Amino acid sequence: MSKLVIASIGPASSVQDGGRPGAQRYGLVPSGAMDRLALAAANTLAGNEPFTAAVEVGPFGARFTARGGAVRVALAGAPRNADIAGRAVASDTSATLADGETLTLGFARGGSFSYLAVEGGIAGEPMFGSLAVNARAGLGSPYPRPLQAGDELQTKVASGAPERRIELPAATDAPIRVVWGPQDDEFADETKNLLLDSEWKISATSDRMGYRLEGPVLRHLHGHNIVSDGTVNGSLQVPGNGQPIVLMRDRGTSGGYPKIAAVISADFGRFAQIPAGRAFRFRAVSMAEAQAEARKFAELLRTLPERLRAIESVDLNIDALHDANVAGHAVSAVDAGTWHAVSLADISGPD
Amino acid sequence: MAATLPPPRLLPSGDSAITVEFSRNIDDAANRRVLALDRAMAAEPVTGVTETVPTYRSLLVHYDPVLIDFDKLGEKILTLAQRPVPATTKTRRWRIPVVYGGEHGIDLEDVAKTLNTTPDEIVARHVAGDYRVAMIGFTPGWSYLSGLTDSLHMPRRQNPRLLTPAGTISIGGVQTGVQCLAGPSGWHLLGQTAVRTYQLHRDPIFLLEPGDNVTFTAVDAKTFAEQDRAAEAGEFIAEQIAS
Numbered sequence: 011m012s013k014l015v016i017a018s019i020g021p022a023s024s025v026q027d028g029g030r031p032g033a034q035r036y037g038l039v040p041s042g043a044m045d046r047l048a049l050a051a052a053n054t055l056a057g058n059e060p061f062t063a064a065v066e067v068g069p070f071g072a073r074f075t076a077r078g079g080a081v082r083v084a085l086a087g088a089p090r091n092a093d094i095a096g097r098a099v100a101s102d103t104s105a106t107l108a109d110g111e112t113l114t115l116g117f118a119r120g121g122s123f124s125y126l127a128v129e130g131g132i133a134g135e136p137m138f139g140s141l142a143v144n145a146r147a148g149l150g151s152p153y154p155r156p157l158q159a160g161d162e163l164q165t166k167v168a169s170g171a172p173e174r175r176i177e178l179p180a181a182t183d184a185p186i187r188v189v190w191g192p193q194d195d196e197f198a199d200e201t202k203n204l205l206l207d208s209e210w211k212i213s214a215t216s217d218r219m220g221y222r223l224e225g226p227v228l229r230h231l232h233g234h235n236i237v238s239d240g241t242v243n244g245s246l247q248v249p250g251n252g253q254p255i256v257l258m259r260d261r262g263t264s265g266g267y268p269k270i271a272a273v274i275s276a277d278f279g280r281f282a283q284i285p286a287g288r289a290f291r292f293r294a295v296s297m298a299e300a301q302a303e304a305r306k307f308a309e310l311l312r313t314l315p316e317r318l319r320a321i322e323s324v325d326l327n328i329d330a331l332h333d334a335n336v337a338g339h340a341v342s343a344v345d346a347g348t349w350h351a352v353s354l355a356d357i358s359g360p361d
Numbered sequence: 362m363a364a365t366l367p368p369p370r371l372l373p374s375g376d377s378a379i380t381v382e383f384s385r386n387i388d389d390a391a392n393r394r395v396l397a398l399d400r401a402m403a404a405e406p407v408t409g410v411t412e413t414v415p416t417y418r419s420l421l422v423h424y425d426p427v428l429i430d431f432d433k434l435g436e437k438i439l440t441l442a443q444r445p446v447p448a449t450t451k452t453r454r455w456r457i458p459v460v461y462g463g464e465h466g467i468d469l470e471d472v473a474k475t476l477n478t479t480p481d482e483i484v485a486r487h488v489a490g491d492y493r494v495a496m497i498g499f500t501p502g503w504s505y506l507s508g509l510t511d512s513l514h515m516p517r518r519q520n521p522r523l524l525t526p527a528g529t530i531s532i533g534g535v536q537t538g539v540q541c542l543a544g545p546s547g548w549h550l551l552g553q554t555a556v557r558t559y560q561l562h563r564d565p566i567f568l569l570e571p572g573d574n575v576t577f578t579a580v581d582a583k584t585f586a587e588q589d590r591a592a593e594a595g596e597f598i599a600e601q602i603a604s
Binding site: 031 | 372373374375376377378380382385386387399411412413414415416417418419421423426427430431496497498499500501502503505541542544559561566567571
């Protein structure tokens with residue numbers, strides 16, 4: 011066995027995988043990676059099954075040191091500077107740390123979460139078939155909490171297989187698509203139009219449980235209390251102050267505020283990556299379109315292995331390398347540093 | 362009987378779940394239909410359905426849109442929802458010990474004052490109830506019970522507390538509940554139980570199921586402390602009694 015020792019890591023970083031569905035009827039939310047495509051891409055690069063547990067690295071930087079043998083890693087998700095002992099590592103590629111070498115990740119640029127997959131996966135004790143951290147439920151392995159400096163992730167010694175990159179569809183900042191419901195009839199048509207016609211920003215007080223949105227006030231027709239019913243990933247619930255909260259992977263399984271719409275599953279990861287403070291818009295689509303997109307997204311996940319390319323075959327494109335890795339991308343530590351926990355009571359709670 | 366049942370409303374909840382709504386209110390008859398549909402869906406699994414989540418008034422059906430679409434699943438759900446609701450269903454019945462008042466139930470005195478009676482009378486009314494687990498939600502094991510006597514109905518607190526203890530037994534609106542983990546709550550705290558409705562490394566991890574019956578019994582603080590130690594070691598504490 012070799013291991014990755016965490017030399018430093020910011021908050022909002024944890025071990026995540028495909029999650030643990032099946033116990034929502036007992037109040038246990040599945041959790042899992044915020045951006046499933048990025049998790050699957052990192053794992054595909056590392057030679058793992060797509061939803062193997064990996065490190066979900068939050069907006070801040072992190073450093074990992076290989077001990078006890080070489081460790082092969084792969085990085086996908088939010089772009090950020092990365093190097094191994096001074097050698098630049100591009101996003102969407104695999105790379106190997108020799109024993110004792112350190113991988114240094116910078117702040118996320120233009121995204122929030124990166125996924126660091128390790129060849130052979132992270133050793134841990136699954137609960138309900140998952141290592142995903144859900145700190146509230148005391149679940150997750152090897153640590154049932156966000157990662158911190160000094161933590162050790164056991165894995166296999168690197169196989170020495172050739173390094174690869176993966177070609178993913180180009181990033182887009184197209185509007186985030188939603189389907190109405192289940193309680194859109196608690197809002198007037200003008201209010202629904204306001205949701206679609208406005209620019210929104212994700213508040214810095216957001217976390218894996220929910221993203222608070224800043225924008226115009228969405229007024230309810232009949233007050234803001236409903237009898238609690240079930241929630242889904244991406245539910246836009248509208249509390250009393252009229253500022254929607256989008257429920258994320260660590261949401262409560264039920265909630266007592268009207269839910270005007272939900273982000274479609276194919277756009278959830280892209281939405282989860284929008285950095286706090288950046289303006290974006292919503293667009294409503296039909297159920298037929300949302301489900302067609304869900305099928306396309308599933309097909310993309312299924313065909314990720316076909317998108318692998320040997321690193322050797324890459325035509326050296328110095329501009330692209332500079333764009334991906336090198337200096338000139340100053341990141342505001344102030345922006346990255348305003349990532350706070352949402353108070354649970356503001357999101358939902360027994361009612 | 363089947364012909365008289367009004368169909369539930371099928372509401373989209375994203376592209377991978379359907380909210381099957383039987384009522385907009387807390388309604389015992391609706392909850393029985395929710396639980397009946399939940400059982401029917403477990404007995405006759407529909408391809409693509411990944412899990413179901415019963416609530417007071419609706420069943421949330423999670424599904425994989427690659428395997429079945431909204432319209433096809435909706436048709437199947439409507440068919441299953443037309444099945445007659447069994448008048449009585451064999452359910453499990455639990456007796457849960459509670460230490461009422463004092464540090465374990467800091468709102469008991471206030472509740473008594475608000476309802477113009479004594480703390481003892483509040484406890485007597487609460488333990489006299491025969492409750493049903495209408496839903497489990499929000500956090501692991503948080504069990505919402507129906508069947509609270511009208512004489513204990515009262516509005517929630519103006520200001521929800523950010524942190525209430527694990528094991529809290531509380532009332533809010535027309536409901537009472539068993540809270541498993543420490544967490545926020547706007548309900549009135551009557552007491553505390555040593556019973557863990559959710560405990561890792563115990564089999565089963567979750568004690569209560571939606572549809573189970575629950576009664577409460579009062580215990581003193583010393584008994585609670587003993588039970589709490591035993592519960593930590595993995596004992597159920599809750600007694601399963603004959604239906």
